Amino acid sequence: MVSAAATPDGRQYVLTLGCPDRPGIIAAITSFIAEFGGSIVEAGYHSDLETGWFFTRQSIKASTVPFGVEELRSRFERVAADLGPETEWQVHDSGVRRRAVLLVSKEGHCLHDLLGRATSGELPATIEAVIGNHLDLAAITETHGIPFHHVPFPKDPAERGPAFERVRELVDSHSPDAVVLARFMQVLPERLCEHWAGRAINIHHSFLPSFVGARPYHQAFVRGVKLIGATCHYVTAELDAGPIIEQDVIRVDHADSVTDMVREGRDIERVVLARGLRWHLESRVLVHGRRTVVFS
Amino acid sequence: MVSAAATPDGRQYVLTLGCPDRPGIIAAITSFIAEFGGSIVEAGYHSDLETGWFFTRQSIKASTVPFGVEELRSRFERVAADLGPETEWQVHDSGVRRRAVLLVSKEGHCLHDLLGRATSGELPATIEAVIGNHLDLAAITETHGIPFHHVPFPKDPAERGPAFERVRELVDSHSPDAVVLARFMQVLPERLCEHWAGRAINIHHSFLPSFVGARPYHQAFVRGVKLIGATCHYVTAELDAGPIIEQDVIRVDHADSVTDMVREGRDIERVVLARGLRWHLESRVLVHGRRTVVFS
Amino acid sequence: MVSAAATPDGRQYVLTLGCPDRPGIIAAITSFIAEFGGSIVEAGYHSDLETGWFFTRQSIKASTVPFGVEELRSRFERVAADLGPETEWQVHDSGVRRRAVLLVSKEGHCLHDLLGRATSGELPATIEAVIGNHLDLAAITETHGIPFHHVPFPKDPAERGPAFERVRELVDSHSPDAVVLARFMQVLPERLCEHWAGRAINIHHSFLPSFVGARPYHQAFVRGVKLIGATCHYVTAELDAGPIIEQDVIRVDHADSVTDMVREGRDIERVVLARGLRWHLESRVLVHGRRTVVFS
Amino acid sequence: MVSAAATPDGRQYVLTLGCPDRPGIIAAITSFIAEFGGSIVEAGYHSDLETGWFFTRQSIKASTVPFGVEELRSRFERVAADLGPETEWQVHDSGVRRRAVLLVSKEGHCLHDLLGRATSGELPATIEAVIGNHLDLAAITETHGIPFHHVPFPKDPAERGPAFERVRELVDSHSPDAVVLARFMQVLPERLCEHWAGRAINIHHSFLPSFVGARPYHQAFVRGVKLIGATCHYVTAELDAGPIIEQDVIRVDHADSVTDMVREGRDIERVVLARGLRWHLESRVLVHGRRTVVFS
Missing domain, CATH: 3.40.50.170 (Formyl transferase, N-terminal domain)
Known part of the structure; x- marks a missing residue:
């Protein structure tokens, strides 16, 4: 079910990711998004100094992604692979009501x-x-x-x-x-x-x-x-x-x-x-x- | 309509009063209540130094009042009269749902x-x-x-x-x-x-x-x-x-x-x-x- | 040491008291204060329904008390005695800096x-x-x-x-x-x-x-x-x-x-x-x- | 004056920037930092949908920057220039006590x-x-x-x-x-x-x-x-x-x-x-x- 009510600012693909911290992660993720012209509506980042873990959440305006959410997931797999085997990530489509x-x-x-x-x-x-x-x-x-x-x-x-x-x-x-x-x-x-x-x-x-x-x-x-x-x-x-x-x-x-x-x-x-x-x-x-x- | 739900601690007669402040008001009111053995469940007092006004709210346990709420109001009139013509007061029966x-x-x-x-x-x-x-x-x-x-x-x-x-x-x-x-x-x-x-x-x-x-x-x-x-x-x-x-x-x-x-x-x-x-x-x-x- | 700074609203005698609750306590205390024309600047009362204990704090304007704080304490002893042997009370003179x-x-x-x-x-x-x-x-x-x-x-x-x-x-x-x-x-x-x-x-x-x-x-x-x-x-x-x-x-x-x-x-x-x-x-x-x- | 007290987590170069929003800004900035191996300790981003303006603050661990703060500023000028003439930015050295x-x-x-x-x-x-x-x-x-x-x-x-x-x-x-x-x-x-x-x-x-x-x-x-x-x-x-x-x-x-x-x-x-x-x-x-x- 796709619901406009769920996305007052328009449909979004929401990427969440956690992985061991190291320089260049934000650049890798945002360059990936910039390459296809994706517009980031909301971005959160956190580097946990105590655990050495990195966390991010990126809301990408769906209308700026020139392919579907499955393709987005499939393409992102390569980026995630570079961030190490412990990396956990998901892409959630805000158009699908939970x-x-x-x-x-x-x-x-x-x-x-x-x-x-x-x-x-x-x-x-x-x-x-x-x-x-x-x-x-x-x-x-x-x-x-x-x-x-x-x-x-x-x-x-x-x-x-x-x-x-x-x-x-x-x-x-x-x-x-x-x-x-x-x-x-x-x-x-x-x-x-x-x-x-x-x-x-x-x-x-x-x-x-x-x-x-x-x-x-x-x-x-x-x-x-x-x-x-x-x-x-x-x-x-x-x-x-x-x-x-x-x-x-x-x-x-x-x-x-x-x-x-x-x-x-x-x-x-x-x-x-x-x-x-x-x-x-x-x-x-x-x-x-x-x-x-x-x-x- | 009398509702037990409105009074979890039991039915109460709630007296509220405002009048010009002067010594002895609390004594007058609480002596009135003490005379018939009324039990005060909750009491609030406020003397406003800027306006010279006195305010009180007294919750009396209804079961400790040996007469009805109308009789209570009628008896209290004399106390209120002593507090001056500007005195405003009410007695609310918590057993009457609002x-x-x-x-x-x-x-x-x-x-x-x-x-x-x-x-x-x-x-x-x-x-x-x-x-x-x-x-x-x-x-x-x-x-x-x-x-x-x-x-x-x-x-x-x-x-x-x-x-x-x-x-x-x-x-x-x-x-x-x-x-x-x-x-x-x-x-x-x-x-x-x-x-x-x-x-x-x-x-x-x-x-x-x-x-x-x-x-x-x-x-x-x-x-x-x-x-x-x-x-x-x-x-x-x-x-x-x-x-x-x-x-x-x-x-x-x-x-x-x-x-x-x-x-x-x-x-x-x-x-x-x-x-x-x-x-x-x-x-x-x-x-x-x-x-x-x-x-x- | 008597300090005006301690009492912006003027010197006060502060009575605090705790005792087993029963009807008439407030009347007894405030009548005692009213008898000598004492002006109550601030009053707090609390009846604890769970423990059956009563608590009060009364700030009396010192200038309305026609005798000293020791005399006040001595006179109040009779009131306190009526409230039972468990009664605990104190009178603190706000003019004495702590x-x-x-x-x-x-x-x-x-x-x-x-x-x-x-x-x-x-x-x-x-x-x-x-x-x-x-x-x-x-x-x-x-x-x-x-x-x-x-x-x-x-x-x-x-x-x-x-x-x-x-x-x-x-x-x-x-x-x-x-x-x-x-x-x-x-x-x-x-x-x-x-x-x-x-x-x-x-x-x-x-x-x-x-x-x-x-x-x-x-x-x-x-x-x-x-x-x-x-x-x-x-x-x-x-x-x-x-x-x-x-x-x-x-x-x-x-x-x-x-x-x-x-x-x-x-x-x-x-x-x-x-x-x-x-x-x-x-x-x-x-x-x-x-x-x-x-x-x- | 360089003060360790100002930087409990170590000296940081703090980049702040505001410019008209468009896709790719975060990628541009973080790629610039990633190129020289800079470690981002704390990152804040905000896209203001009402004004169409983008804001960021990036704290870069000074010890991961292989040159001085002046060189950092000079190199960043090219990145900022790409973000348009309205772009305002500063790099603050946390080692210099304010x-x-x-x-x-x-x-x-x-x-x-x-x-x-x-x-x-x-x-x-x-x-x-x-x-x-x-x-x-x-x-x-x-x-x-x-x-x-x-x-x-x-x-x-x-x-x-x-x-x-x-x-x-x-x-x-x-x-x-x-x-x-x-x-x-x-x-x-x-x-x-x-x-x-x-x-x-x-x-x-x-x-x-x-x-x-x-x-x-x-x-x-x-x-x-x-x-x-x-x-x-x-x-x-x-x-x-x-x-x-x-x-x-x-x-x-x-x-x-x-x-x-x-x-x-x-x-x-x-x-x-x-x-x-x-x-x-x-x-x-x-x-x-x-x-x-x-x-x-």
């Missing part, structure tokens, strides 16, 4: 927010399906014309294997670019973390690494912190420890009860998830080890 | 957000109706079971009188506690500003007093500011000059186009409007001249 | 900042002395006319007892209201934490509870967080775990090296320490267990 | 802060001299070993010409890279604005364009804004309207008097000025019309 599947539980604030953004054309993806372990959010999902799949989870964590398997099938049937845990409240089994590596995105309701795990606002209250936050991160096998895409905080004080924090925290959760998800969908996030490079 | 009517145009981000909050039980009001001068937001409103009234506006501002009259009738039929201009994009005529004084709330998409009027993000881009913002304020006859309830900002830089600012600004608009509206509905905002006292 | 002693090491940014604020009359205290385990900051201290005491610390932590004893003697000789660890970089022994309980204030260069202990910016870099922060807290025997007075954060991104974070973090450290220290000195901070109530 | 002259009045908080940063090695410049129209800040300046020049200003603005002329002479005698109005409180005459164009930097104590001119905190109080700010900008003939380098804000509420705002605002003024000045000194700010591109 797909997201959302996992939810009972709390709807992130879902409502993402549905609203999708409706407004603000989310650079279609929401293909919503999967919930409770039925609370079925109606609001369906009024937006999006299928809701109910997958109940047994109380005993040891018996949840089949439910997770059902979730995996439903998700995979959409081949999504993003699997969004929009306050899903279930810890993904390791095999699913690996299966969706680099695509599963969680919103955790604390400023990680503080308050990992359950009831982070309660933990924040007990510790008496003066700011609470939220963290959007890739899901990995280690709980709440995946590469961080975005974080933000809001000020609280002694007068805020846990209930107040939960309410105020939602405003941060919504925005942090929406922002992190958009960056992921626009190929702005490059993961390297436990850190991310975000060309926002 | 009503809001929303005015919208084409842009839906604030409407989506408020509908989501209403659905989640996060907004301490019911949305009674949405009135739009375009049809774009009718469907999403109606899927939430809320009536949408379409009142088209003539192109010529001079001919908009009847349309505004129709809006007034529709709004007034719901006797709302808040008339929310959720990106309504129409300047209310002076008589409506006065008619809804203290109840009409606007969200302006700039950090006022910068960038009054039309196209504030465009103005912000041209001026090259490094932060953009939004302002929730009471509507008065002077454009974008009413008492400010809440403001917030977000960082932008040279790489942000006007389009980027519009998108990023929406996140601030949503939150600032929702926060300001909640404070208004919970009787947390006391207006004095052009300034507000917000017991948040 | 005293601070600073402990430093090599890094001078917090010291420079506090010296500048003291010189500008912005710090509500005199800096009585600076004690350093290195000589780096002796000159800047002495150009401000403040004595600098050099107490070298042995490399072996096990042998630092006498040095800490010397620090204790120097500090105690000034009977300070605040013992400020302005990037002191030494862990206080438990007996000193107890000896200066409620008076020793530390600035930790992370958003606690994240990154306790050494090299927090390095830890933050490795974890890839998107915000770094600083925390001003009371020192207790458990490292970096005392009651938090103030915190703030600043945004970082992938382009920020550890060196960048160190530099950017200093701006937060300076402000957070100065703010927390001012609140402490103005009797705005009430400690209850591991949490603080800050009437800022 | 020079700043400060203009002050009575308020010392920005001066104290900059002196502290200079002492800590955090400011990438030497403070060559401080010029004040009052004597209040002479002592603190001189204790840092920096000459203070007192230039009294007549009360009548019409008679200030000779005083400004004296300031000009003193400033120009140091050929500074930055003329910092550190709360100077005097409006520079147009001829000085032009004479120091692109080098004179002011800190205004409001979030511009709100509250231009005198007493901005007072204006902010009257208007009842919920955030106050500060703006670091280049000085131009139009008052407080020059290109903005940096801005920041801090939250205030109804309880903050003008005096409180003045005190709280200082924390923002200090940081915003220090940040903006550092970016200017590190050639991170490119001015285009009334806007700035800041490669921070």
